Amino acid sequence: MFAALSACVWSEMRASAAATSLSLNQRPIIGVLAQENLQRDRFAQGSSYIAASYVKYLEAAGARVVPIRINRTEEEYTEIFFSINGLLLPGGDVDLQTSQCSQAARIFYNLALRANDARDYFPIWGTCQGFQQLSFFTAKENLLTLTDTRAVALPLNFTRMSHSSRLFRSFPKDLLQTLAEENITSNFHRWSLSTQNYSRNTNLKRFYKILSTNNDGKKEFISTMEAYRYPFYAVQWHPEKSPFEWIDKPGMVHSTAAVRACFHTASFLVSEAMKNFHRFSSPADEDKALIYNFSPVFRGVDAVFVQNYYFD
Numbered sequence: 001m002f003a004a005l006s007a008c009v010w011s012e013m014r015a016s017a018a019a020t021s022l023s024l025n026q027r028p029i030i031g032v033l034a035q036e037n038l039q040r041d042r043f044a045q046g047s048s049y050i051a052a053s054y055v056k057y058l059e060a061a062g063a064r065v066v067p068i069r070i071n072r073t074e075e076e077y078t079e080i081f082f083s084i085n086g087l088l089l090p091g092g093d094v095d096l097q098t099s100q101c102s103q104a105a106r107i108f109y110n111l112a113l114r115a116n117d118a119r120d121y122f123p124i125w126g127t128c129q130g131f132q133q134l135s136f137f138t139a140k141e142n143l144l145t146l147t148d149t150r151a152v153a154l155p156l157n158f159t160r161m162s163h164s165s166r167l168f169r170s171f172p173k174d175l176l177q178t179l180a181e182e183n184i185t186s187n188f189h190r191w192s193l194s195t196q197n198y199s200r201n202t203n204l205k206r207f208y209k210i211l212s213t214n215n216d217g218k219k220e221f222i223s224t225m226e227a228y229r230y231p232f233y234a235v236q237w238h239p240e241k242s243p244f245e246w247i248d249k250p251g252m253v254h255s256t257a258a259v260r261a262c263f264h265t266a267s268f269l270v271s272e273a274m275k276n277f278h279r280f281s282s283p284a285d286e287d288k289a290l291i292y293n294f295s296p297v298f299r300g301v302d303a304v305f306v307q308n309y310y311f312d
Contacts, residue, residue: 024274024275025085025273025274025275025276025277026274027064028062028063028064028085028086028270028273028274028276029063029064029065029066029083029084029085029273029286029290030058030063030064030065030066030084030085030086030087030088030269030270030273031065031066031067031068031080031084031086031087031088031108032050032054032055032058032065032066032067032068032087032088032090032291033050033068033070033087033088033089033090033101033104033105033108033130034048034049034050034067034068034069034070034101034309034311035048035049035050035070035090035092035094035099035100035101035129036048036070036094036099036100036101037049037310038093038094039093041308043297043299043303043308043310044308044310045297045310046310046311046312047311047312048069048070048071048100048101048310048311048312049308049309049310049311050067050090050291050308050309050311051090051091051305051307051308051309052244052296052305052306052307052308052309053240053241053244053245053305053306053307054088054090054127054240055291055296055309056240056243056244057239057240057244057262057266058088058266058269058270060243060263060266061263061266061267061269061270062267062270063085063086063269063270063273064290064291065290065291066080066083066084066289066290066291067291067294067309067311068080068087068104068108069311069312070100070101070104070311071100072104074107077104077107077108077111078107078111080289081108081111081112081115081122081278082278083278083279083280083281083285083286083289084278085122085273085274085276085277085278086122086123086124086125086269086270086272086273086276087108087112087122087123087124087125088124088125088126088127088130088269089105089124089125089126089127089129089130089133089134090127090128090129090130091127091128091129091130091188091189091238092128092129093129094129096132096133096136096142096144097136097142102133102136105130105133105137106133106137108124109124109133109134109137112124112230112232113230116229116230116231120276120278121231121272121275121276122231122276122278123231123232123233123269123272123273123275123276124230124231124232124233125232125233125234125235125269126232126233126234126235127234127235127237127238127239127240128188128189128235128236128237128238129189130234131193131225131234131235131236132144132189132191132193132236134232134234135193135198135204135208135234138203138204138207138208139201139203139204140203141201143193143194143197143198143200143201143204144191144192144193144197145191145192145193145194145197145219145221146190146191146192147189147190147191147192147194147216147218147219147221148216148217148218149187149188149189149190149192149214149216149221150187150188150189150190150251151187151188151249151250151251151252152183152187152216152250152251153183153184153185153186153187153250153251153252153253154183154185154187154214154223154237155179155180155181155182155183155184155185156179156180156185156212156214156223156224156237157180157212157213157214157215157223158176158179158180158211158212159209159210159211159212159213161209161210161211162211162212162224165209165211165226166226166231166233166268167211167224167226167233167265167268168211170264170268171264172260172264175257175260175261175264178257179257179261182255182257183253184242184253184255184257184258184261185214185223185237185238185239185253185258185261186237186238186241186242186251186252186253186258187214187223187236187237187238187251188238188241188251189236192216192219192221192222192236193221193222193236194219194220194221194222195210195213195220195221195222196219196220198210198222206228207227207228207229207230208225208226208227208228208232208234209225209226209227209228210222210224210225211224211225211226212224214236221236222236223235223236223237224236224237231272231275233268233269233272235265239261239262239265239266240262240266241262242254242255242258242259242261242262243259243262243263244306245304245305245306246301246302246306247301247302247303247304247306248302291309294309294310294311295309296308296309297309297310
């Protein structure tokens with residue numbers, strides 16, 4: 001898979017990482033992966049989309065965004081990888097094995113493994129479907145199970161590992177308490193990774209630590225996890241929805257605490273991306289790649305996504 005990457009590229013990457021290890025990238029750019037339009041969408045202006053809430057989520061925390069479009073070559077994805085400073089895999093409803101979205105996500109996942117092994121710090125964040133993609137890539141099998149979590153807000157059942165986790169250790173104590181006690185994390189998924197299935201898969205147990213769980217009344221599932229050795233993070237809930245999505249459904253929470261949780265997760269991801277120093281080959285190439293070149297389409301406040309970006 002990495003035949004196109006010469007030993008010279010990886011050598012230069014290690015040198016760059018070492019040279020900049022004591023500083024931070026103050027201009028981080030995070031890629032957001034697009035996905036196929038699978039449902040009838042009268043607003044669609046292309047075959048794929050990115051919900052604007054994910055873009056706002058990152059921009060509000062101090063990052064710029066590059067849309068990563070589906071149906072591109074591995075060489076194109078590799079070039080993008082070495083131009084951005086992190087990756088967000090958004091929620092959605094595509095096939096984890098056969099979709100173009102998941103195929104692209106797998107390429108970035110493998111590139112990130114190789115980069116981090118070479119001491120080139122590259123974070124990946126997965127939300128909902130992104131969580132499921134990361135678990136599938138690591139487990140090497142689909143271990144998801146159906147849960148009754150299509151539109152419900154829940155508190156987080158924190159594990160002991162959460163206290164020393166990279167993700168949660170910088171959260172204010174009062175916010176962690178609220179997350180643990182109040183129904184403020186939005187869940188909009190049919191499939192979950194049960195704690196039982198996690199425990200049965202050696203690959204997952206060695207790779208990810210569980211930071212929080214939830215229960216639909218019958219099954220306990222993982223709601224937050226982070227990798228032991230890699231800057232990979234996954235949440236089954238939706239921190240980006242509270243400030244940016246307005247459909248009137250159970251599970252949608254717009255409280256101050258829910259909005260704070262959104263911005264603390266986004267701020268954490270951006271701080272992780274600031275440890276990476278990939279860059280575009282020129283300012284002109286960077287400008288052409290940014291999301292600013294596309295206009296979001298307003299779909300109505302009662303739509304699942306208030307705004308979408310569409311791509312051919």
